[in-house]
């Protein structure tokens with residue numbers, strides 16, 4: 066996580082939960098995740114709740130969720146982390162009951178063919194989190210030019226950003242795939258790649274890709290028929306004023322759980 070970008074704590078009432086629990090592979094083990102939608106008097110937000118914490122939240126109750134990290138695609142949402150503690154507390158009296166911004170036109174579609182695919186990636190130092198621009202091929206170690214720490218290339222945090230031209234329903238669309246969606250997909254499908262060329266080639270020959278999109282942004286991907294049903298159109302939370310003021314631009318997104 067980038068320096069100066071700390072975890073957040075919110076106290077809010079659970080308005081509803083998403084149907085179904087999804088299983089995600091996180092560092093080699095399967096972990097359950099479920100989205101809940103919470104609100105206080107200022108607004109609402111989606112909280113991705115992981116693992117044992119899912120059992121701890123009931124619709125209609127108010128909780129304090131500590132140590133959440135913030136994610137941002139189209140709308141801001143938060144996710145629990147291993148540090149998160151969920152504590153029941155007194156009812157929030159005036160909850161804004163219509164706070165949750167429904168995501169505009171989220172559609173789930175099958176991709177007929179990926180025509181072009183571009184995968185860019187940046188690596189960041191495990192110590193100071195600054196970007197490491199030059200990582201040579203077939204090298205085991207790299208020295209951070211900012212903090213001077215030498216480290217194993219395999220331990221660098223890699224963040225991808227991809228663009229694809231996908232043919233769907235006789236239409237070609239240019240779509241953006243951000244790092245969390247891509248790495249989520251790799252986890253779900255058990256995929257590992259050593260370089261960006263392999264990622265690009267994987268998608269070019271991938272014949273069963275099913276994606277959920279909002280405008281030109283991919284928000285979820287799976288391989289048709291192998292993963293569970295796509296829960297497309299899950300509404301996400303609107304931006305709570307507090308978060309909007311605190312986190313205004315695109316945020317660094319880390320692998321959370």
Ligand SMILES: [Zn+2]
Pocket residue numbers: 190191192193194195209210211212213214
């Ligand atoms: Zn460094």
